[in-house]
Amino acid sequence: MLRLTEVKLPLDHTPEALRAAVLARLGLPGEELLDIHVFRRGYDARKRNAIQLIYTLDVTLRDEAATLRRFPQDQHVNRTPDMAYRFVARAPEGFANRPVVIGVGPCGLMAALVLAQMGLRPIILERGKAVRERTKDTWGLWRRSELNPESNVQFGEGGAGTFSDGKLYSQIKDPQHHSRKLLEEFVKAGAPEEILYLSKPHIGTFRLVTMVESMRRTIEELGGEYRFNTKVVDLDIQATADGGRQIRGVMLEDGGYLAADHVVLAVGHSARDTFAMLLERGVFMEAKPFSVGFRIEHPQGMIDRCRFGEAAGNPLLGAADYKLAHHCKGKGLEGRTVYSFCMCPGGTVVAATSEPGRVVTNGMSQYSRAERNANAAIVVSVTPADYPDGVLAGLGFQRELEERAYQAGGGAYFAPAQTVGDFLANRPSTTLGEVVPSYKPGVTPTDLAPTLPDYAIAAIREALPAFERQVRGYARPDAVMTGVETRTSSPLRIRRGESGHSVNTRGLFPAGEGAGYAGGILSAGVDGIKTAEAVALSLLGDIAQAA
Structure with missing residues (x-):
C-alpha cells in the first residue's frame, strides 16, 4: 500500500474525482488502481472563494514497487507506514504488584x-x-x-x-x-x-x-x-x-x-x-508560564462567513474555527503575547470553578456545534516573573483573579461581562447588545479591567484591533467578553x-x-x-x- 499526501481537490468535487486525481498523480491507467482509503482529510480556506479539500490517501496498486521506482525523490509518494500499536511489555502469570x-x-x-x-x-x-x-x-x-x-x-x-x-x-x-x-x-x-x-x-x-x-x-x-x-x-x-x-x-x-x-x-x-x-x-x-484572560463570544454565522465566504454552512467544513495571535508592541508589554485558546465553534461558555467564592470560565461544544455563538479564550501569557514568590505562587495568582471575578460578578457564581466596544473605550458595560452571552448561571455587565492585571488589560486592548484585521467583525462593539479564564494550563x-x-x-x-x-x-x-x-x-x- 502506498501513501499519497497533499492530494488537492475543490470543495464541491464529485466522488469520482478522487480516483481520477490519484490516477493522474501517479500516471497510471484505471486498471492499476485497486483501492483507495482516506487516511486524512483537511481543507485549505485561505482563499475563501476557492476552498480546497486536502487528502492523505492510502492506495492499493497492482504493482506498487514499480510505481515507487518512478517517484524516488517525491516526498508525497511513499509506502504506507506501519501505525499498529505494540505493547512494550506484558504482565507475567501471577502478577500481583498492581500500579x-x-x-x-x-x-x-x-x-x-x-x-x-x-x-x-x-x-x-x-x-x-x-x-x-x-x-x-x-x-x-x-x-x-x-x-x-x-x-x-x-x-x-x-x-x-x-x-x-x-x-x-x-x-x-x-x-x-x-x-x-x-x-x-x-x-x-x-x-x-x-x-x-x-x-x-x-x-x-x-x-x-x-x-x-x-x-x-x-x-x-x-x-x-x-x-x-x-x-x-x-x-x-x-x-x-x-x-x-x-x-x-x-x-x-x-x-x-x-x-x-x-x-x-x-x-x-x-x-x-x-x-x-x-x-x-x-x-x-x-513554576512555569501559563496564560490568563477572558472568554469572547461572536455569532457563529459571522465566523463562518468570514472564514468560508459563500461556502459557509457546507457540511464538509462544519462550523468554522480560528486561531489568532498578537505579539504586543506597546510600552511595557514587550514580550507579551495575546492569543486565542480553546476555540469552541457553535458552543457555550461554562462555569468551570472548583473552589467556593471564585469564578472561572471555560468553553464547551456538543458534537453538532450548533449553538448560536462561537467562543474562545483570549489570553495573555504570564511567566513566573509575574508571580515570583515560590513554586506555588502561580496558584495564588490564579486564585486572586478568580476571586476578583466572583466579586465583580456580584456573587452566586455570576460572571462579570463587558462588550468589546465598552472594553476598548475603557467604560463599564451597563447593557449588552445582540450577542447574548451563553455563560450560566448568568453574567453581570460591568468593567472587566479590575479582574486582571493592568498589563493583561492593556495587552488585550492592543490585540483586539489586530484580530479585527484578521477576522472581520472580531472587534464588533457588541461582542461579549466574560471573565475570567485562568486554567489554561498548569x-x-x-x-x-x-x-x-x-x-x-x-x-x-x-x-x-x-x-x-x-x-x-x-x-x-x-x-x-x-x-x-x-x-x-x-x-x-x-x-x-x-x-
Whole structure:
C-alpha cells in the first residue's frame, strides 16, 4: 500500500474525482488502481472563494514497487507506514504488584487502559464521582449556583476534557503513533469513525460521557479497579539504601492506606491541594508560564462567513474555527503575547470553578456545534516573573483573579461581562447588545479591567484591533467578553526524568496537564499512554531484577 499526501481537490468535487486525481498523480491507467482509503482529510480556506479539500490517501496498486521506482525523490509518494500499536511489555502469570493511577481525566484514563491491556490490573483512584453523577453536580452549578468542590468541571471521571469541545488534535510530535492508538480506542468506545481521518476531529461533551463509561467497562473487564470519591491526601515516600527516595504507598482522606511502588500522578491542572501536599513531601516541582484572560463570544454565522465566504454552512467544513495571535508592541508589554485558546465553534461558555467564592470560565461544544455563538479564550501569557514568590505562587495568582471575578460578578457564581466596544473605550458595560452571552448561571455587565492585571488589560486592548484585521467583525462593539479564564494550563511542572519517574522520587510518575506535560485531550491522552509504558517497563524490570 502506498501513501499519497497533499492530494488537492475543490470543495464541491464529485466522488469520482478522487480516483481520477490519484490516477493522474501517479500516471497510471484505471486498471492499476485497486483501492483507495482516506487516511486524512483537511481543507485549505485561505482563499475563501476557492476552498480546497486536502487528502492523505492510502492506495492499493497492482504493482506498487514499480510505481515507487518512478517517484524516488517525491516526498508525497511513499509506502504506507506501519501505525499498529505494540505493547512494550506484558504482565507475567501471577502478577500481583498492581500500579495505582491517581486521576481519571484523559491522561489517567489512557494510562489505566494501556496498563490494563498489558495485564497490570491498575487501581484507579478518583477524588470525584463517576461521570453521570458528576454531570448532575456540574449542572447544579450551572442551573442553581450550587458548587460541589469535589465534583465539577475540573474533578470527576473524564476530567476537564469531558466538558469541552472534545478536540482531538494537537501540535505534538508523535513518531510512535500513540495518537492513533488513542483515536482507535475512542472509536471502539463509541466515538464517530470520522475522528480517524478528519484533520481537526472533535467529539463533544455528550459523546465523551458515554465513551468514558465504555472505556471504564473495558478497564474493569481487564482487571482494573475503580474507586470513586477517593481522595489521595498524602504519599508514603521512604529513603532508599542509595540515598534516593521511593514511593511505597498513598494515604487516603478516609484514613485508608494503599501500598504501591508505582503511582501515576494524573491529577489535572486544578488539584491545588495535591500540589501543596507534593511540595510538602519534597517532590521536585518548578513554576512555569501559563496564560490568563477572558472568554469572547461572536455569532457563529459571522465566523463562518468570514472564514468560508459563500461556502459557509457546507457540511464538509462544519462550523468554522480560528486561531489568532498578537505579539504586543506597546510600552511595557514587550514580550507579551495575546492569543486565542480553546476555540469552541457553535458552543457555550461554562462555569468551570472548583473552589467556593471564585469564578472561572471555560468553553464547551456538543458534537453538532450548533449553538448560536462561537467562543474562545483570549489570553495573555504570564511567566513566573509575574508571580515570583515560590513554586506555588502561580496558584495564588490564579486564585486572586478568580476571586476578583466572583466579586465583580456580584456573587452566586455570576460572571462579570463587558462588550468589546465598552472594553476598548475603557467604560463599564451597563447593557449588552445582540450577542447574548451563553455563560450560566448568568453574567453581570460591568468593567472587566479590575479582574486582571493592568498589563493583561492593556495587552488585550492592543490585540483586539489586530484580530479585527484578521477576522472581520472580531472587534464588533457588541461582542461579549466574560471573565475570567485562568486554567489554561498548569502553573507548575512536576519534573520527571527520561524514564518517566519524578526526578527525585522513584516510582512516582507525574503525567498529563497537571504535571505540566500536556495541554488538551489528545496530548494528555498520549502522555498517559507513554506514562503507562514507562510504568510497565519499570515495574516488570523490578520484577526481573528481584528474580
